Amino acid sequence: MHKLALSFKNRELSLLVILVFTIGLTSLINPRFITGSGTRDLFSSTAVVALLAIGIAPIVIMRHIDLSISSTVGFSAWIVAAQCAAHPNYKVWQAFIIGPAVGLCVGIVNGLLVAGLRLPSLVVTLGTLYIVRGLDYVVSNSVDYNSQDLPKSLMKLGETTYFGLVPFPFVLVIIFMILASLYMKFRKAGRDRYAIGSNPPAAELVGIKVFRRTFLSFVFSGTTAGLAGVLYLMRFAQVDATAFYGQELAVVAAVVIGGISINGGIGTAQGAVIGALLVQTIQGGLSALGVDAFWKQAINGALLIVALFSDRVLARRSERALLAQRIKERA
Amino acid sequence: MESTVTSKGDLVLAISGLQKRFGGAIALSNANLTIRAGEIHALLGENGAGKSTMLKILAGVHTPDGGTLNLEGKPFITGSTQTSIDQGIAVIYQEPSLFLDLTLAENVFIGRQPMKGAKIDWNFAQEESARLFKQLGVELDPKRIARGLSIADQQVVEIAKALSMDAKVILMDEPTAALSSSEVDRLMTVMRSLRDSNKAVIFVSHRLDEVFAISDFITVMRDGATVSEAKVGATDLQKVIKDMVGRELTELFPKTENKIGEVVLEVNDVTNPAYFRNISFKVRKGEIVALAGLVGSGRSEVARAIFGIDDYETGTVTVKGKLMAKNNPVTAMNQGMALVPEDRRQQGLFMVASVNKNISMESFGNLMKGLFIDFGKERALSETWKQKLSIKYDNQRDPVERLSGGNQQKTVLAKWLATDPDILIVDEPTRGIDVGTKAEVHRLLNQAASEGKAILMISSELPEVLGMADRIIVMREGRQVAEFSRSEATQEKVIAAATSSAKVGAN
Numbered sequence: 001m002h003k004l005a006l007s008f009k010n011r012e013l014s015l016l017v018i019l020v021f022t023i024g025l026t027s028l029i030n031p032r033f034i035t036g037s038g039t040r041d042l043f044s045s046t047a048v049v050a051l052l053a054i055g056i057a058p059i060v061i062m063r064h065i066d067l068s069i070s071s072t073v074g075f076s077a078w079i080v081a082a083q084c085a086a087h088p089n090y091k092v093w094q095a096f097i098i099g100p101a102v103g104l105c106v107g108i109v110n111g112l113l114v115a116g117l118r119l120p121s122l123v124v125t126l127g128t129l130y131i132v133r134g135l136d137y138v139v140s141n142s143v144d145y146n147s148q149d150l151p152k153s154l155m156k157l158g159e160t161t162y163f164g165l166v167p168f169p170f171v172l173v174i175i176f177m178i179l180a181s182l183y184m185k186f187r188k189a190g191r192d193r194y195a196i197g198s199n200p201p202a203a204e205l206v207g208i209k210v211f212r213r214t215f216l217s218f219v220f221s222g223t224t225a226g227l228a229g230v231l232y233l234m235r236f237a238q239v240d241a242t243a244f245y246g247q248e249l250a251v252v253a254a255v256v257i258g259g260i261s262i263n264g265g266i267g268t269a270q271g272a273v274i275g276a277l278l279v280q281t282i283q284g285g286l287s288a289l290g291v292d293a294f295w296k297q298a299i300n301g302a303l304l305i306v307a308l309f310s311d312r313v314l315a316r317r318s319e320r321a322l323l324a325q326r327i328k329e330r331a
Numbered sequence: 332m333e334s335t336v337t338s339k340g341d342l343v344l345a346i347s348g349l350q351k352r353f354g355g356a357i358a359l360s361n362a363n364l365t366i367r368a369g370e371i372h373a374l375l376g377e378n379g380a381g382k383s384t385m386l387k388i389l390a391g392v393h394t395p396d397g398g399t400l401n402l403e404g405k406p407f408i409t410g411s412t413q414t415s416i417d418q419g420i421a422v423i424y425q426e427p428s429l430f431l432d433l434t435l436a437e438n439v440f441i442g443r444q445p446m447k448g449a450k451i452d453w454n455f456a457q458e459e460s461a462r463l464f465k466q467l468g469v470e471l472d473p474k475r476i477a478r479g480l481s482i483a484d485q486q487v488v489e490i491a492k493a494l495s496m497d498a499k500v501i502l503m504d505e506p507t508a509a510l511s512s513s514e515v516d517r518l519m520t521v522m523r524s525l526r527d528s529n530k531a532v533i534f535v536s537h538r539l540d541e542v543f544a545i546s547d548f549i550t551v552m553r554d555g556a557t558v559s560e561a562k563v564g565a566t567d568l569q570k571v572i573k574d575m576v577g578r579e580l581t582e583l584f585p586k587t588e589n590k591i592g593e594v595v596l597e598v599n600d601v602t603n604p605a606y607f608r609n610i611s612f613k614v615r616k617g618e619i620v621a622l623a624g625l626v627g628s629g630r631s632e633v634a635r636a637i638f639g640i641d642d643y644e645t646g647t648v649t650v651k652g653k654l655m656a657k658n659n660p661v662t663a664m665n666q667g668m669a670l671v672p673e674d675r676r677q678q679g680l681f682m683v684a685s686v687n688k689n690i691s692m693e694s695f696g697n698l699m700k701g702l703f704i705d706f707g708k709e710r711a712l713s714e715t716w717k718q719k720l721s722i723k724y725d726n727q728r729d730p731v732e733r734l735s736g737g738n739q740q741k742t743v744l745a746k747w748l749a750t751d752p753d754i755l756i757v758d759e760p761t762r763g764i765d766v767g768t769k770a771e772v773h774r775l776l777n778q779a780a781s782e783g784k785a786i787l788m789i790s791s792e793l794p795e796v797l798g799m800a801d802r803i804i805v806m807r808e809g810r811q812v813a814e815f816s817r818s819e820a821t822q823e824k825v826i827a828a829a830t831s832s833a834k835v836g837a838n
Binding site (some may be wrong): 185199208 | 390391392411412413415416422424428429430431432433437441442444446449450451478479605
């Protein structure tokens with residue numbers, strides 16, 4: 001029994017091993033990958049997806065999904081850029097208010113529709129994905145912004161590195177990861193989310209506040225997506241209405257690869273971050289090999305399926321182990 | 332448990348004139364229930380009598396339309412599961428509602444996790460759960476996840492949960508339906524200890540022998556109203572059945588002597604090491620053979636292997652002299668085999684489809700007109716079987732999920748009988764259905780046998796096994812341990828064979 005509990009906890013550990021192995025493999029192709037600047041690149045290129053993965057982790061654990069995040073990132077980035085361009089004396093912290101505020105609004109809409117009206121999250125967030133992107137096109141009116149329009153201090157913060165390795169955006173990711181992880185493990189509200197994903201009807205029966213948990217999870221996801229929009233600006237220093245278009249599936253892939261079960265009830269924020277790093281490393285490795293961008297998309301998709309498949313295999317294996325154990329206990 | 336000041340015999344829960352309707356349907360018209368502390372109270376009634384509705388009102392799932400509810404002299408507040416829990420009501424549902432991905436300790440304390448500062452105190456939760464499991468006589472590991480637990484152990488976790496929240500009233504909705512007889516004994520011990528610690532236990536069951544064995548008080552409901560309330564000593568089986576059905580039920584097992592013909596199904600030394608070994612038996616035309624044994628003894632797995640759903644490693648299955656291919660249910664069906672599975676909701680029926688569609692589902696081959704299904708024929712076929720089995724429903728377009736459990740079971744039977752099988756395998760044919768329907772299902776099985784079908788019946792209910800079968804094969808831990816003819820079989824012999832023989836030898 002203890003062994004089973006262990007193998008479950010070890011899901012993140014084994015992912016970490018796979019990540020190190022993949023980084024090692026990629027470094028064989030491209031030795032620069034393992035140097036300080038290579039690692040720094042990995043962290044800064046992963047930050048946006050990793051933050052989004054942390055954001056949707058509780059939702060996926062609750063057996064829901066949020067596909068609207070990539071549109072929210074794009075919209076938030078554009079609004080922040082527009083505001084900063086219009087008010088040159090804006091301080092950096094103001095960007096960190098505006099972006100998440102945009103995301104908060106999207107999150108509230110998603111949350112009300114999914115938790116309040118009990119509509120399926122897949123369809124609701126597919127709808128808001130298009131609505132928010134549509135808004136982005138309308139509001140931006142073909143105006144785009146680049147580094148000249150953006151506050152220098154914001155760009156500088158994006159390049160600030162700690163311990164020579166970890167850029168500021170990824171520091172944010174780590175802080176979010178630790179907080180989310182502690183919350184999900186040690187707070188009632190966190191455990192409720194696992195219960196909801198594990199057995200939704202039973203969650204109602206034991207008196208769990210399903211509406212509140214679901215609603216707030218979408219609000220959290222939306223807000224982190226808004227924050228991710230600011231990180232996007234910091235990294236790319238330019239934005240138009242197509243920013244981060246179609247990237248939601250990369251986030252879903254990261255989450256699933258990170259060991260969060262699409263059937264709910266299982267997974268952690270650490271897993272989500274490791275999953276994001278893994279996806280990014282594989283992408284980096286493919287670039288190093290000179291693989292065409294179109295193929296990279298296809299490989300991304302294949303990775304997602306492999307992750308789902310291994311999730312299934314893991315589940316079946318643990319089911320068998322439990323069964324064998326029962327037979328043994330009886331004998 | 333010291334926090335309850337109630338002592339034995341104190342009135343805990345008083346319900347009177349309870350009413351509830353769903354749309355046009357009246358679920359409860361005038362339900363009464365009086366429960367005292369330190370009492371095991373059986374709530375009986377046929378499916379659709381309103382027991383579940385009353386339990387769900389107490390659980391806070393439904394809000395009543397009328398009537399009064401008092402808990403320890405104060406009005407009982409309905410309408411929210413959390414409020415019910417707060418008022419000291421714990422419900423153990425027929426289908427355990429554990430969170431399979433979470434640990435047992437977490438399942439016990441879900442929604443009420445012990446805190447140490449800002450953090451959940453996992454150590455305390457685990458120690459306390461271990462203590463409760465020990466108190467209940469089942470030492471489960473609080474750190475393991477719930478997935479993979481047997482139904483009986485899942486119930487233990489549910490009961491531990493009820494104890495940990497110091498519930499005053501514990502409602503159990505058919506807790507024994509899925510248990511083997513040794514597990515039922517264990518549960519009864521637990522129920523008695525709950526009673527002795529002055530809990531009020533409400534217990535719904537269709538197994539009347541158990542009801543008389545354990546309860547102190549019996550309330551019978553019929554058509555949404557309470558029809559009788561009596562101490563166990565002041566009533567008897569016949570009266571209770573009469574109250575439930577509203578008429579005298581002559582015979583539960585209308586066994587007819589059928590002409591037994593040639594061997595139709597022969598199972599020879601079939602083995603799947605994970606579940607069963609060296610299983611060999613024959614079923615003849617017109618014969619009902621029962622596979623008895625504890626839940627988990629491998630009976631259902633044998634049935635699944637014979638029907639070709641699961642694989643087996645060695646051995647052969649022969650149908651009417653023809654060797655059957657392994658792992659191929661389609662061939663099995665073509666050879667005239669039918670399997671009515673144990674779990675009708677998940678495996679036996681398409682819950683959202685109509686009764687007609689469900690009945691005709693396996694008979695499409697005979698209903699075609701060219702490339703398309705002849706809906707006229709389909710309707711005719713379904714009507715015939717609905718009448719033969721007297722399946723009751725409001726509207727023929729209604730999805731099967733709206734039917735009562737008994738009518739659902741009859742629909743599954745109809746589906747397979749419509750294919751006119753030579754071999755009918757039924758797995759727990761009357762689990763969770765009421766006495767009246769039970770008798771009808773038994774009549775149908777007998778009728779099928781008299782028409783020359785070979786029937787293999789898996790059942791955990793001994794009276795059913797003894798009353799129905801021509802021959803009884805007993806399995807224990809995946810092995811075939813005994814075989815009795817109808818005349819030599821007794822309850823004691825079958826139980827002795829199904830449980831450890833050493834243990835029985837010792838008493």
